[in-house]
Structures are given as C-alpha cells and as structure tokens.
Amino acid sequence: MTQPDNRPFAIRTYAPDQLREALKRMYLIRRFEEGAEDSYMRGLIHGTMHLSIGQEASAMASCMELTDDDKITSTHRGHGHCIAKGAEVGRMFAEFFGKETGYCHGRGGSMHIADVKTGNLGANGIVGGGLPIAVGAALSAKRLGKSDVTICFFGDGANNEGAFHEALNMASVWKLPVVFICENNGYGMSTSIARSTSVKHIADRAVAYSMPGVTVDGNDFSAVAEAVHHAVARARAGEGPSLVENLTYRWRGHSKSDRNRYRTKEEIEEWMTRDPIARFRAELIAHGVLDEASADAIEAAAIADMEAGIEFAKASPAPSISDVTRYVYAEN
C-alpha cells in the first residue's frame, strides 16, 4: 500500500522547472511593480498605477495550467496577471513609459496592457468590465469547438457590479468554460468588504448561479493552484463555470492618490508577514525543489529582467504625434 502524498498540491502536481519558473515570475511581478513605482517617483512615467504587491500568488497560481490558446481578462490591478500569463516586462515597461514598443504602442498605459495573440485579452479600467467579455471569450471557445478556458480575474469591488451578476448567470445558463477568480484584497478602494458586501464570502455568491464556489488563502500558492486546477478541469470538461475567491491583500494603496486613511499600519504590517512570495519560496526549499542559493539566483534574474526592461523602455521611441487618431478604426 502506497503512502498518501501529503506534500502541498503544487509540489506534487507541477514539475520542478514549472515551479522555479513560477517563483521567477512572482519575483518579476513584484520587481516590475517596484520598478514602475520607482520610475513614477522619479518622474519617468506619468498617470497613475494600481499595484498588486502582496497578491502575486493569486495571479501566478491561477495561470499554471494555461496555454497561449487560453484566455484571461484582467483588471486595473493587472500587472501580475500579464506577467503570469507570459508577458515580457520590457514591452510592459515600454507601455508604461508610453512608448511605441509597448504592448499597446503607448495608447493604453498601465490599465490596458494586453496581448491578444497570447490570450491576454487585457486589463480593464472599468471595475467589472472584463466579466462579460470573459464570458464572451468562453462562448467563442464553445462555439468554435475549442477546449480553451478563460480565466476572469476581478476584485472584490466588482462583485457588487451588475456586470458580475449578469456574467455569472449567463456563464452558468450556457455552461461556458470560464473560471471567475475574485481577488478579494479586502477593500474596493477604501470601502471594506464588510461595509460593501452582503455576504461573508464572495464565493457564497456562486450558489445563486449554480456553480461551485470556493474561498482559499490567496497568499498560499498551492491553495490557489489546487482550487483553480479543479475549476479549469471542470471548464475543459464542458461542465461549466466556477468561482474561486482568493483572500489576499494589497500592500500598497489603491493608487497613487491613496493616503491609507481607511486601514491601520498594524493591519498592513500583519499582512506583510504573510508574504506570498516568501511563503512559496520557503515551500519550494522545504520540499527540495530549490536551495537558498538557487532561490537567490532566481530572484537576481528577476531583478536583472526588470532592469533590462526599464532600459528597453527608456531607449524605445515615442509614438509619432501625427498618429494620434491612428488605431481608432481598422486600417485598410
């Protein structure tokens, strides 16, 4: 009789190379956002940004089983989703810097980074905007006879938008291959879940749409990966949508205007002790996937990628002013 495998889900499910790559991308998400923040402070980029530092496990663990044919829709807090889906940080920085080499040729900025060719249907500046679009992408997959799934990321704020409810209902009625992933970081801008949401767990809303709903520790890579694994398998099998709620926390403010008047320093510091990257790294080391030196090397590689990305962006050309109305319509 074989012993039950008690190792965490990710360790027993994914190959060491995949796990190392996942850690690398989580470091890359954090370094990218720190690099973006630093560039903003130094006046190299303008506008605003919504940082997901502290939420990296949710993004990365949700994308472990996706191919370029699978789709994601993302949010205004979407840098992590892009990197997890395979985006190059150089082109992301270039977009941030408003350069022609950016994913959107400088027209979209932080809130619209997308790469349709690799299944990233884009971040979105409208809370809840991506939910019906994700259902539409899943409808395409079903109608075109493909086995692609769509992962729909959204925040806790979106769960009170009508679009959320309409999208979940239609996905369920039509049994579409979509996985709704709510990254519940506790606050819609400044308004807490307790003050905005009538259910204790957003996953409880799944009951209303006859789909499985599960709430997991969004800072635990394996917990997220396992929940999403089952949801993706269900979607690929044609059994319909699922709702996964990842409980997490953003270390930074909502955007650059945030003075953190709605939460305490103690609360933020308490969450920082649950750093999803540190936890995943420790888990990989504990199970022999990595040692400290190779983990350090992965982190260093992420920093190098980030720095190279910023240099690429800085050196890239700006769009031509005469092209201001280009891309409004298709070009002949």
Next chain:
Amino acid sequence: MNAMTDKPSSQPQNLRTLSYSEAIREAMAIAMEADPTVILMGEDIGVYGGAFQVTLDLVDRFGTDRVMDTPISELGGAGVAVGAALTGLKPIFEFQFSDFAMLAMEQIVNQAAKLRYMLGGEASVPVVFRLPAGSGTGAAAQHSQSIEAWFGHVPGLKVLQPATPEDAKGMLLAALADPDPVMIFEHKLLYKMKGHVPEGSYLTPVGKALVRREGTDVTIVAGSIMLHRALEAAEQLTKDGINAEVIDLRCIRPIDHETILASVRKTGKLMVVYEGVKAFGVGAEISAMVAESDAFDFLDAPILRLGAADAPVPYNPDLERASVPQVDSIEAAARRLTRREV
C-alpha cells in the same frame, strides 16, 4: 415617385420587393449561411422572433446555438457579444429597443468602441448592434427615443441608419464585413415598409450619404424615417416652385461631409431634419461642419435644424406626433427657409 427606391427612374418594373424587416432578416440569413462564426444574440429573438419579428424563423433554420436568446441582461449580453467578437465570432446583438442600449453603455462605449485604440491596433471587435429606434408607436418615453447621435460622439463606433429595405440589407452585410463595432438604428415604423431589395449579397458603403432627390433651392439632410417625410415634403414644395435636394444621411459616424457640402454649395440653403432631440444632435454637428467649411460662403440664409421637442417622447398620440418633425412641419420650415423668414 416611390420614396422607397434609390433611383426610381432608372429601375425596371416588377423588381422583387421585401419589407425592411424581411430585408434585414435576409441579410442575417445570407451572412449565417456564408460564415459559421456569425451568431445572433438578443432578448426573445428565438421562437418569439424578436419584439418586432425581425429574426422570426431564423432559430428554426440555424438552431439555438446560433440564434441565442439572452437573459434580460443588456449590459452582460452586450459584453458577451464584445468578448465573443474579440475572440473569433461575429455576433449580431439585438437590443429589443434602442432605449435599452443605455443599460449597456459601459460595454458599447468603454469597451467595444475603445478596445482597438487602447490596445494600439492589436485587437478587433467586429460586433454589430441592431437597435430598433424612434417614435410613433405609442410606447412613450422609454421605448421611443432616437439616441443615435449619442454614439456619433464616440470614436471607434460606426453608426448607421438605413431608410430603405435595400439599405437595411446592404448595411447589415456591410456592418458584418467591417472589422469594427457597428451600430445600426432601425426605425420601428419602417419595418413593414416595402421596397426593392436585390437578391444575394451586396454591401451598402459605410460613410456615404446619398442624394435621393436632386434639387436646386434648398438642401434637406434627413435620414431614416425622416428621409421619407422630407421626400414627401419636397414633392409638396414643388407646387410653389421650390425644388428641394434631399440627402439621405445613411451614416452618422463617419459622416459624409463632401456630399452635404457639395449640395450646400449648389443650393445655398441647408436644413437638417432628424428625430433625435434638436439640441446637441445630428443637426448641430452638420451645421457646424458646414459653418466651418468653404460652403459657408455659399449660404444665403441661416441654417435650420428641425429635431424633436426638448422633452421626452410623450404618450398622447397628438403630442407624440407634434414632438417630432412631420411632413407638414418639414414643408413649412423649408418654405420659411427659402423665403428667408428664419
């Protein structure tokens, strides 16, 4: 003359005629036969046939997978169509009434219209929205509006308003061939009007207005049902020796500047007739466009706008009729304009 045909003098007799709604349905059937990625979505468009029976029996021909009844979820439904268009399908989404598109403004304006631009040309949203529009049905303020000008304000959209069965078919086929989101405002009072419709597939050019009646004394720009009222008024005006040129404003965005300007240079007088509320509407855009051009120098009278009253569409039939331009009010206005009594 038969107001339902493009060029009555040049057309042979015994041409096939269809109603406006039959023409739209024929276009959808042709597109669905030719392209398996074309799907229909909307509320009660299946066995019910749509609120105005435009989709009638299409569900029998193409099945529920391609003629999809949506829940009463305009925002979500429109967004599903946008997402499907982004990923390989060509959805035709029917709003039951154009008024209900307001529930879906987010997906139409923030998403469909902007995705190509926001993504630097790296995305295409070939969705078609069909919107039954206009007053005259006694359905009051929330089922009778003419809001096409709202969408004229949105870069990224194309906004069409067919006035004839022939154009209703050709515009829908053109919209489907277009890689960008297209909104087609169909006038509810035109659905039963009959006219010549060519067989097979053809595309009505997007962005082109059409001179439906040549004249020398005044230019009347009017689209959708207002075209027919303007043509009828033009016939009445001939009794007084007034020869009006009537332009069918088939497309609100992009607007055909040149056809309008050329006509104004010829007649020296411009009147814009539309069913939307007069203020901030299609008439304002066209008037300003003429005022900003060299055609301004050809004007020998002020520009006149004839639009809906500055009020919601009323229920009482006399009030409803009075709230939007009619043949008699167009005729009277044109008379005043040609006498420079404005």
